[in-house]
Structures are given as structure tokens and as C-alpha cells.
Amino acid sequence: MTATISAFSPVFDRVESQVRSYSRSFPKTFGKAQGATLFDKSGAAYTDFLAGCSTLNYGHNDPDLKAALMDYIASDGIAHGLDMFTDAKQAFLETFERVVLKPRGMDYKLQFTGPTGANAVEAAIKLARKVTGRTEIVAFTNGFHGVTLGALAATGNSGHRQGAGTALPGVSRAAFDGYFGPDIDTADMLDQQLSDPSSGFDAPAAFIVETVQGEGGLNAASPEWLKKIEAIARRHGALFIVDDIQAGCGRTGSFFSFEKMGLDPDIITMAKSLSGMGLPMALTLCKPAHDIWEPAEHNGTFRGNNHAFVTATAAIEKFWSDGAFEAEVATKARYLEDRLGAIAGTHGFTLRGRGMMRGIDTGSGAVAEAICRACFRQGLIIETSGGHDEIVKVLAPLTIGQAQWAAGLDILEMAFDEILGGHRAAAE
Numbered sequence: 457m458t459a460t461i462s463a464f465s466p467v468f469d470r471v472e473s474q475v476r477s478y479s480r481s482f483p484k485t486f487g488k489a490q491g492a493t494l495f496d497k498s499g500a501a502y503t504d505f506l507a508g509c510s511t512l513n514y515g516h517n518d519p520d521l522k523a524a525l526m527d528y529i530a531s532d533g534i535a536h537g538l539d540m541f542t543d544a545k546q547a548f549l550e551t552f553e554r555v556v557l558k559p560r561g562m563d564y565k566l567q568f569t570g571p572t573g574a575n576a577v578e579a580a581i582k583l584a585r586k587v588t589g590r591t592e593i594v595a596f597t598n599g600f601h602g603v604t605l606g607a608l609a610a611t612g613n614s615g616h617r618q619g620a621g622t623a624l625p626g627v628s629r630a631a632f633d634g635y636f637g638p639d640i641d642t643a644d645m646l647d648q649q650l651s652d653p654s655s656g657f658d659a660p661a662a663f664i665v666e667t668v669q670g671e672g673g674l675n676a677a678s679p680e681w682l683k684k685i686e687a688i689a690r691r692h693g694a695l696f697i698v699d700d701i702q703a704g705c706g707r708t709g710s711f712f713s714f715e716k717m718g719l720d721p722d723i724i725t726m727a728k729s730l731s732g733m734g735l736p737m738a739l740t741l742c743k744p745a746h747d748i749w750e751p752a753e754h755n756g757t758f759r760g761n762n763h764a765f766v767t768a769t770a771a772i773e774k775f776w777s778d779g780a781f782e783a784e785v786a787t788k789a790r791y792l793e794d795r796l797g798a799i800a801g802t803h804g805f806t807l808r809g810r811g812m813m814r815g816i817d818t819g820s821g822a823v824a825e826a827i828c829r830a831c832f833r834q835g836l837i838i839e840t841s842g843g844h845d846e847i848v849k850v851l852a853p854l855t856i857g858q859a860q861w862a863a864g865l866d867i868l869e870m871a872f873d874e875i876l877g878g879h880r881a882a883a884e
């Protein structure tokens with residue numbers, strides 16, 4: 457069914473701040489959601505290729521996660537408990553240790569920060585500074601780490617940075633993998649700068665990096681580059697932080713985005729799909745030796761979202777207890793690569809990203825925007841990414857059924873043809 461644009465209540469324009477953004481791209485009032493489908497108030501269905509920017513990797517209202525949460529609420533389980541011990545937190549910690557950490561041979565302490573990704577990044581940066589006694593953080597071109605001041609300093613995007621209204625100190629910017637083209641090894645450049653006492657680089661407390669840059673254009677770093685960057689960080693006495701907020705929880709195929717690359721981060725940040733159901737929850741993992749916080753030194757009222765602990769525990773049990781989900785995601789990722797590769801090939805564009813975090817670089821923000829708007833007219837929710845918003849970015853729920861997956865990609869293909877004058881649009 458073709459979705460029609462219906463009016464939304466004037467209360468949004470009258471009362472809500474104009475800072476809102478996604479509602480401008482998708483000007484509908486949504487009421488319900490299930491799996492990979494959102495429904496607006498008129499009952500029109502939309503396939504969701506945005507998935508809360510990778511917050512809904514397991515889809516909307518997964519029945520098992522929903523049942524676990526409803527049972528917990530019905531039994532008067534603790535909703536808010538600051539950072540006190542609760543049954544729900546205990547179950548989450550035990551499950552995370554048993555299902556995620558132990559099988560991967562990982563030894564980390566878990567810090568529950570305030571519930572957004574930016575909070576987890578703030579904690580990571582502060583901890584790295586405290587551990588090393590240094591202030592400078594190395595962040596990368598096109599990196600996105602959140603919009604609170606500390607995280608924003610590490611974020612590259614000028615549109616977000618200009619909102620700070622103040623200086624954003626304490627971060628040195630280095631070039632991400634491939635930033636200057638395939639022939640320039642940006643890791644070697646960074647190593648040289650850090651080794652030169654006159655380069656102007658201060659000795660860093662940490663490097664913070666995304667393995668696939670989610671907001672910055674789906675740039676996927678090679679495992680070799682990441683290994684090199686980790687080694688350079690260590691050589692220069694800096695901690696190695698992987699920001700896995702968008703690329704983690706299965707988005708690139710495995711629970712952590714860097715699995716099987718031989719990386720051993722000092723600190724890992726997680727949020728978004730961690731709770732499994734879109735409930736706010738964030739985590740900063742650190743090597744036990746780095747866990748040198750004083751009690752309450754980094755705190756926050758909402759560090760104990762017990763409802764999120766319940767759904768996160770259910771999600772980890774359901775999707776990560778064995779290899780079935782990972783295999784299913786790999787199959788969907790191959791299908792996505794084939795379909796997007798064909799579209800990109802037809803129009804002379806390039807494919808970006810890795811796993812189920814993929815997109816097409818159209819080379820133009822206006823073109824990518826027009827394609828996304830054409831998709832929305834046909835009932836597909838999809839957004840852009842990149843420094844110029846030039847990438848059409850597919851972030852479907854990892855649980856999407858094959859028929860809906862294929863149908864959504866058909867809409868995307870037709871939108872490319874419609875906007876770029878392909879044969880399909882002409883034929884229909």
C-alpha cells in the first residue's frame with residue numbers, strides 16, 4: 457500500500473522545540489510497531505530501515521522481550537534503584553558474563569552510566585584521562601560519539617559541533633582509515649605525528665574509534681588498520697577505546713563489531729540495542745586494572761534502568777546463547793550486499809559499510825535525500841549518513857523476515873531508479 461501524507465497535530469510545532477529532526481523526514485504520527493513495521497495513526501504500515509539508528513536490532517516489541525518486561529512490571533519489580541543491587545541487575549550481570557564475556561575470553565568490569573550513548577563515551581574519556589593522567593584524546597575524522605560536550609569534542613560533524621557554543625578542547629583529530637584514499641596509510645601518519653616531539657600532538661590519554669562509522673558515512677575500517685591503531689595507542693601509552701554503540705549488538709554480524717580481528721580494547725562503549733527493546737541503557741566496559749573510579753566519582757540518577765536490565769537479559773539469552781542468530785544475520789547481510797551492490801552498480805555508485813550496516817554512496821546529499829523521501833512515499837523509512845548526508849543508509853532490524861526484507865529493498869531499488877531515471881521507473 458502506498459502511504460499517504462497525513463497531517464500531524466499542530467501541538468508538535470506549537471510546543472515542541474525546533475531541535476527535533478527525524479520527525480521532519482517522517483512527518484507522521486506513529487502509534488504502533490511490531491517487528492520491522494511501524495504503523496501511523498491512520499493504520500498505514502511502514503517498513504523500518506532506520507530501526508532507531510540501530511537501537512532496534514531485534515525489531516520493535518519482540519514478543520519474548522515484551523513478555524519478560526510485562527511479567528517483571530506485573531510482579532512489582534524495581535523500576536528505578538539508582539545503582540543499588542537489584543534482582544534485575546544481578547541477572548543481567550550474570551547473563552552478560554556467561555553468554556557474552558566468558559565465551560569470548562573477555563575480562564571486563566561493567567560500568568552502568570547514564571542511559572545514553574554519550575554518557576558511556578563521557579565515562580570512557582574521563583576514565584582514560586584518570587588512568588593515564590593525560591588529557592588529550594585522539595578521535596578520527598567523521599567520527600560520531602554523541603553531543604554532550606566531552607563526547608562532542610570527539611565528534612567530527614560541524615553541524616553538531618556548532619551547537620556547543622563553547623570551545624571543545626582536549627581532542628586531537630586524526631585521519632580515519634582511507635580518509636586520504638587507498639594509497640595513504642593514515643595509521644603510519646598518526647604514528648609519525650605522535651613520535652615527533654615537534655608535531656604539536658600532546659601525548660594522548662586514549663584513542664577512540666568506531667570500527668564502522670555509523671553517522672560519519674559507513675566507513676568500515678580494515679582489521680589491519682584497527683590492529684595497527686591499537687598497537688600505536690599502546691606504543692604511545694594511550695588507552696584504546698572502541699565505541700561500539702552503533703556497530704555492536706550484532707549490527708556488523710557479531711555481538712561486538714571487532715570480534716575475530718584480534719583486538720583487545722581497554723575500554724568499550726555500548727548503548728542503543730543493548731536493552732534490546734529501545735529502552736535507554738548504556739554501558740562502559742573497562743579492563744579490571746583500569747577500574748580506578750572512586751565510588752560515585754562518575755554517577756547519574758538513571759544508571760539503574762531495571763526495565764532495561766530485564767529486556768537486555770532476555771535479548772542476550774534469546775539471540776546470543778548459541779550461534780543461530782549470528783548465522784541468520786550473516787545470511788541477511790550477504791543478501792543485502794548483493795542487492796545494494798546491484799543498485800550501486802546500476803547507478804555507478806559505491807557500496808559502504810559492513811554486515812547489516814550498509815549503504816550506498818550517492819556522492820550527493822540532495823540525491824540521497826530525494827531517494828529517502830521517495831522511499832517514504834512508498835512506505836519505507838530510511839535515512840542518510842555521511843559528512844554531506846550523501847549516503848543512503850540501511851539499518852533494518854536484524855530480525856526482519858525475508859519477504860519484508862526483499863520488499864523493502866525493492867522499494868529502495870525503485871526509489872534509486874525513480875530519482876536517477878533508471879529503466880524500472882520508465883517502465884512503470
Ligand SMILES: Cc1ncc(COP(=O)(O)O)c(C=O)c1O
Pocket residue numbers: 509571572573574575577600601602603666670671699700701702703727728
Ligand atoms: C558510535 C556512536 N557513539 C555514540 C553515540 C551517541 O549515543 P546517544 O545518541 O545515545 O547519546 C552514537 C549515536 O548515534 C553513536 O552512533
